[in-house]
Amino acid sequence: MASIFPGFRFGGDYNPDQWDPSVWDDDVRLMRAATVTTATVGVFSWARLEPRPGEFDFEWLDTVLEKLHAGGIRVILATATASPPAWLARLHPETLPVDERGIRFGFGSRQQYSPSSRVYREHALRLVRELATRYGAHPALEAWHTNNEYGCHVSASYDEESVAAFRAWLARRYGTIDELNRAWGTGFWSQRYDSFDEVDAPRYAPTFRNPTQLIDWKRFSSWALLELHRAERAVLAELSPGIPVTTNFMGFFADLDYWDWAPEMDIISDDEYPDPADPLSHIHAAATRDLMRSLGGGKPWLLMEQSPSAVNWRDRNAAKAPGQHRATSFQSVARGADGILHFQWRQSASGAEKFHAAMVPHGGEHTRVHREIQALGRELAELSAPEAGVLGAAVPASAAIVWDWESWWALGQDATPTRVDYLAGVLEWYAALLRRGVAIDFARPGAPLDAYRLVLAPLLHVADRDELAVLAAVPERGGTLVVGFQSGILDRNLHVHLGGYLGGAGGELQRALGVSVEEFAPLQAGVPTTIRGELEGHGAIWQEHLTVADADVIASFADGHAAGGAAVTRRASAGGGAAWYVATQPDAALFDALAERLLADAGIEAAFPGAEYGVETVVRGGTRFVINHTAEQRSVVVGGEPVALDAYGVAVLPGR
Structure with missing residues (x-):
């Protein structure tokens, strides 16, 4: 697997328009000294590039790109469309987003646009076209970066133009209003519609809103932002052919389904800001890196943003300890990144992010942070050598976790059996394998799983039967499958799978597991349940009353509503594999014991002989x-x- 880059990329967001031009030569000098290869330029420059409608100023950017090129520094050029200028808000207030209570946002922050605004799109694409025409063949150009962190602050707008686009999206999805009524279950609470014109966005309401309307709004809003990226990418492909196009994802970001976005990227890029004060933040970060690699089908990816030290947006903004930034950077390299970039190059002297750390801090080049940046740049340059065998290389994984944005959205709705944190729950399963040094991919529901000896499906709340059948096939081909509680409960329309859940009566997943779910028994907050049997420990959040038809009971609930009932089961398959079901959320000790059994079943040798906390390999x-x-x-x-x-x-x- 080859890299699209000649060596590891190292650098960060460069915002020369925030500084007097007298600083620019010094920037290039310091970049060269720090072995910087790449600068991301122009992310928030729309107002400087187009100070008045249709009047463009590119002379300053010409100079910046010439200086960078002369210094041997490549450029990822941003389309600058993430923050429209003041004149657009003044002339076209209809482009500003509206929240679910009907309040229109104002100017003075960033990302103040409605994703469905045609006027915004017209102005944005005009800017992209001008940039691509001028710089599409520039010798410093390495890649294009559309917009910035799509959906970070405004992932959905409730303005009338967005509602009209939502209606059109629904009409394409369902074809007829009768099919929408069926999918949405509008017979409940007299919600039936007679035409698509009657459908609104799920605005602020007296009580619970229609669950399928809510998840369709999530789907639509993710799609609407993706359409903006697609439109920019089309212009870039026309005027700057052959140059890779990307945008920066935000790891486990709740509001966008990155499985849909990933095919539209020439290289997956990500922003990640683990909290230096959180001793468990490396788990979330490792999983994020694995997700990025998985989104690209195993190909190398690019860490577009991270901070060399403290950020400015937490209640307590801890600085990174000496060496900590190097550790998190190498974590990205180890898990598939072919580039380590930062926000930002020079720490701002004004504006909302002036206290966000940068590669060149307020204290200048003779600082701990910048010395560490210089050392990291040299190390990555050395690691770029072909004999190192790392650049462009794959990260083989024999285990996979099924990850699903729609299950996240559904479990986050009101009127569920109990509030379950999907991301936190999945990461606890992930951490049990991380502590064993086992490499993990993430897989989309329904995707082929033949490459994996161990497949985990925790909290897969939403799945159609054909997706669940892919899971059921894992033990039949000799693999090990483990399914966690609250899986296979709803189909993609959020209708219940009747008859023992897990895809419903007669479904392939029930047969593969040899169990069905009779009743939920959520635990009270902070009250654990004791698990006894071949595996022992404690569980949290959940119990279920299981009917065990054809499986071995590995452990049982010792207390609580489901006392005496099965908590962990295992069914040996005729195909040589095994299917496990876990009816609670184990604590760390029980997860470690369970991981031992699962890895033994799957024939996977752990890198660590025991569970290692705080160390990964x-x-x-x-x-x-x-x-x-x-x-x-x-x-x-x-x-x-x-x-x-x-x-x-x-x-x-x-x-x-």
């Missing part, structure tokens, strides 16, 4: 990375060999 290409995310020295055994790590230390070893 992964193989990419011919290289094994071992990373310590703790502030203490650690000594671990990896593949039978001892490895000593300093606080936030990284070991780069031959893969094995």
Whole structure:
């Protein structure tokens, strides 16, 4: 698998329009000293590029690109459409977004546009066309970056133009109003519609809103933003052919279904800001890196943004400890990134992000942060050598977790059996394998799973029967499947699978697991349940009353509403595999014990002989990375060999 880059990319967002031109030469000098390869330019420059409607000023950008090119620095050029200028809001207030209570947003922040505004799109595409015409063949151009963090602040707008677009989207999806009524279950609460013109966005309402209307609004809003990216990409493909196009994702971002977005990217890019003060933040970060790799079908990806130290938007903005930034950067490289970029190059002297750390801090070049940046740049340059075998290399994984944005959306609605945090729940399953040093991919529901010996489907609340049948086939071909509670409850219209859930009576998943679900028994907040049997520990959030038809009971509930009933079951398949069901959310100790059994079933050898907390390991290409995310020295055994790590230390070893 080859990289689209000649070496690891290193650099960050460069905003020269915030500074006097007298600084620009010094920027290039410092970039060269820091082994910077790449600058992302123009992300928030619309007002500077087009100070008045149809009047463009490119001379400053010409100069910046010439200086960067002369310094040997490549450019990811942004289309600058993320923050429309003041004149657009003044001349066309209808482009501003509206919230669900009908309040229109004002100017003075960023991303103040309605995704469905035709006027916004016309002005945005005119700017993109001008940029692509002028710079589409520029020798410094390495890639295009559309917009910025789509949906970060405004993922949906409730203005009338958006509602009209929603109606048209529904008409394409359902064909007839009768089909919409069936899918939405509008016989409940007298919600039946006689035409698409009667349908509105799910605005602020007296009580629970229609669940399928809510999830269709989520689907539509994700699609509407994606259409903006597609429109910009089409212009770039026409006027700047052959140049890769990307935009920056935001990891596990709730409002956009990145499975739909990923095919529209020439390279997957991501922004990630783990909290330096959170000792578990490396788990979320590792999973995010694996998600990005999975979205691209295993291809290398690009870390578009991270902070060299503190951010400015948490209640407490902790600085990164010495070495911590290096550790999180190598975590991205180990998990498939071919570039490590930052927000931003030079720390702003004014504006809303002036206290957000940067590669060149307020203190200048003679600072700890910048010295660490220089050292990291040199290391990545060395790792770019072909003999290192890392650049462009794959990260092989024999385990996969089924990840589904629509289950996230559905579990986040009101009027569910109990409030379940989908992301947190899935990450606890992920962490159990991370602690064992097992590489993990994420898979979309219904996607082929033949490459994986172990497949986990936690909290897959929403799935059609054909998607569940793909899971059921895993043990039949000799793999190991484990399904967590609240899976296979609803179809894609959010209608209940009747007859024992897990896809409903007679479904392939029920047969594969050998169990069905009779009744939910959610636990009270903060009240655990004790699990006893071959596996012992505690569970949280949930119990279920299971009917065990054809499975072995591995562990049972010792207390609570479901006391005496099965908590963990396993069914051996005639195909040589096994199907597990877990009717609670295990604690860390129970997860570790369960992981041991699952890996043994799947024939997967863990890199760590025991559960390691705060240390991760992964193989990419011919290289094994071992990373310590703790502030203490650690000594671990990896593949039978001892490895000593300093606080936030990284070991780069031959893969094995």
